[in-house]
Amino acid sequence: MSATFSRIIYEKKDGVAWITLNNPERYNALDAKTRRELKQALEDASRDSGVLAIVIRGSGKAFSAGGDIRAMAEMKPLDILNMAREVGTALVLSEIIKNAPKPVIAAVHGYCLGAGFELAQACDIIIASEDAVFGQPEINLGLIPGGGGTQRLPRLIGEKKAKELIFTGERIPAKEMEQMGLVNKVVPADKLMDAVNEFIAKIKEKSPVALAAAKEAINAALEVSLTEGFKYEAQIFAQLFSTEDQKEGAKAFLEKRKPVWKGK
Template sequence: MAYENIILEKENNIAVITFNRPEAMNALNNQTRAEFAQAVADVAADDEIKVLILTGSGKAFVAGSDIKEFNKTTPLAAHNITRLGAMVEKLEKPVIAAVNGFCLGGGCEIAMGCDIIIASEKAKFGQPEINLGIIPGGGGTQRLQRLVGACRAKELIFTGDIIRAEEADRIGLVNRVVPMDELMPAAKEIAGKIASKSQAALKLAKQAINKGMQTSLEDGLDYEREMYSLSLTLEDKAEGVAAFLEKRKPEFKGR
C-alpha cells in the first residue's frame, strides 16, 4: 500500500509511524485509519523490526477523528475506530508513543494502547467527545480508567477538558515529559534499549501485563506463572544465563 497520510520509516530494528496530515492536525479520517492499520500489520510481519514508535507531524500527534466524516460514521466505521488502539495493544512488539502535540479523542486512545508514552512539554491530552454529544469510542472509557483511575477518567470524559503534559504526567497518563527537541531522541533511546532485549521474553511480558489489566489479581498471577514457565523454555533464556555467567553481552535470537 502507498501511504499518503502517514509515514513509515524503518532504521536499526526500530520502526517509526508518523501521522502526517498536519493541515488537519493529523485528524483520523477513514483513509488514515486504513493506512495506519496496514502499517501496523507491516510492522508485525517484519521480523527485523523489534520496537515501534508512533508520533505526529506538525502541532499534533492526532487531534481526534475528522469531524467532517462524522455524518458518514456507520457501525462498521465505529468498529474500525475501536480496533486501532486494540491493534497497537495486541501487537507482539513494544510500542512507544512519542506525543509531540495535541493528543485528543481517538489520538489519545491510540496513545493509551501503546506500552510507553513519552510526551513533549507541548503535548496536550483529552477525550473531548462529550462536547459533540457522544462518548469515546476507541477504548477511552476503558483504558483511561485503568491508567489514571475511575474518578479522574470520569472527570476528563464528563467535562471534555484538555490537560497539559505536566498534568498528564502527574496523574500517571504518561511515563515522562521532555522538551520538544528531546522527544524523538528520548523515544529512540528507550526503543534502542528495549530492542537489545529478548524479543521472545518481551512478547511474554507484554502478554502477561495486558492480561493482568483485564482480570483479577489471582487470575493474572496464574497467567504470569504460565508465561514465566514458557520463558524458561526459550533459547534466549539459555543465552541470557550463559552470557551472565561468562560476563559478556547476550546475543538474543528472539526464540
Template sequence: MAYENIIFEKEDNIAVVTFNRPEAMNALNNQTRAEFGEAVREVEADDDIRVLILTGSGKAFVAGSDIKEFHATTPYAAHNIVRLGSIVEKLAKPVIAAVNGFCLGGGCEIAMGCDLIIASEKAKFGQPEINLGIIPGGGGTQRLQRLVGMCRAKELIFTGDIIRAEEAERIGLVNRVVAMDELMPTAREVAAKIAVKSPAALKLAKQAINKGAQMSLQDGLDYEYEMYALALSLEDKAEGVNAFLEKRAAKFVGR
C-alpha cells in the same frame, strides 16, 4: 505499500510511524485508519523490527477523528470502525507513543493503547467527545480509568477538559515529559534500550501485563506463571543465562 497520510520509516530494529496530515492536525479519516492498520501489520510481519514508535507531524500527535467524515457516521457504521488503540495494544512488539502536540479523542485512545507514552512539554491530552454530544468510542472510557483512576477519568470525560503534559504526567497518564527537541531522541533512546532485549520475552511480558490487567489478581498471577513457564523454554533464556555467566552481551534471536 505506499502511504499518503502516514510516514513509515525503519532504522536498525526500530520502526517509526508518523501521522502526517498536519493541515488537519493529523485528524483520523478513513484513509489514515486503513493506512495505519496496514503499517502495524507490516511491523508485525517484519522480524527485524523489534520496537515501534508512533508520533505526529506539525502541531499534533492526532487531534481526534476527522469531523467532516465523522458527521456522517451512523450507529451501524460505528461498529465497523477499527479501534486503533486496540491494534497497537495487540501488537506483540513494544510500542512507544512520542506525543509531540495535541493528543485528543481518538489520538489519546491510540496513545493509551501503547506500552509507553513519552510527551513533549507542548503536548496536550483530552477526551473532548462530550462536546460533540457523544462519548469516547475507541477505548477511552476503559483505558483512561485504568491509567488514572475512575474519578479522574470521569472528570476528564464528563468535562471534556484538555490537560497539559505536566498534569498528564502527574496523574499517571504519561511516563515522562521532555523538551520538544528531546522528544524523538528520548523515544529512540528508550526504544534502543528495549530493542536489544529478547523479542520473545518482551511478547510474553506484554501479554502477561495486558491480559492480567483484565483478570482478578489470582487469575492474573496464574496467567503470569504460565507466561513465565513458557519463557523458561525459550532459546533466548538459555542465551541470556549463558551471556550473564560469560560476562558478555546477549544476542537474542526471538525464540
C-alpha cells in the same frame, strides 16, 4: 511492504518501524483513510521479526487532534456502522497494538485529543514533549469517547480522574498527565526524538522473546482476576525456559558478558 500511503509515512530503520501520521493540515485527524493506512502499517510492523519496536508520531503541530469532525457532522448511526464494517473501528487499531509482540511507543507533541488520545492510550509507552496537551473533548460535541476511552482511561488513571476528564472535556498538559501515571516521560520539545531513541536503545538490549512475554502478561493483568493473573504469569514464566534466549541470558550472566539474543 509495497503499499503506497498518502496519510501516513511508514519507514523501517535499524530495527524500528516509524509510523508518522501525515495530514498536518487537518492536525492528523484519524479519518477512515488514515485508520486504514495505520492498520496496514501496524500489521506489517507487528509481523516483521526484524522490527524490535514501533513508534507512532505525528507531523506538523499535533500527534492527532482526534476524529474527522467535518465528516462526522452529518453522520447517522447507520453511517458509523457502515464505516466500521469497511475499515474497522478504532478498537481494531487498539487490538493490533495490544497483540503486537513488541513495544509500541507513542511520541506525542502538540494536540493529542479524542481518538488521537485513545490511540496514544493503546500504546505501551507514551513519551511526550512539554507542549503536548491531552483530552477527551467528545462531550463538547454531544458524544462520548468511541475508541476505548471510557473503558481504558479508568484502568489507567482511576475511575474518578477518568470521569473528571471525560465529563469536562478539558485539555490536560503533559506534565499533569505524567503525574497521573499515563505519560511515562515528558521532555522539552526539541528533545522528544532523543528521548524516544534513548528508550529504544534500552529495549534493543533486551530479549525480544522476553519483551513479548512481559507485554502479554502485563496486558492480561488488566483483564483477569489477580488469581488468574498469577496463574497466567507462572505459565508464561515456565514457557520461557524452553527458549534459546533464556539459555543465552543465563549463560551470559555466568560468563559476565552481554547476551547475544536470537529472538527465539
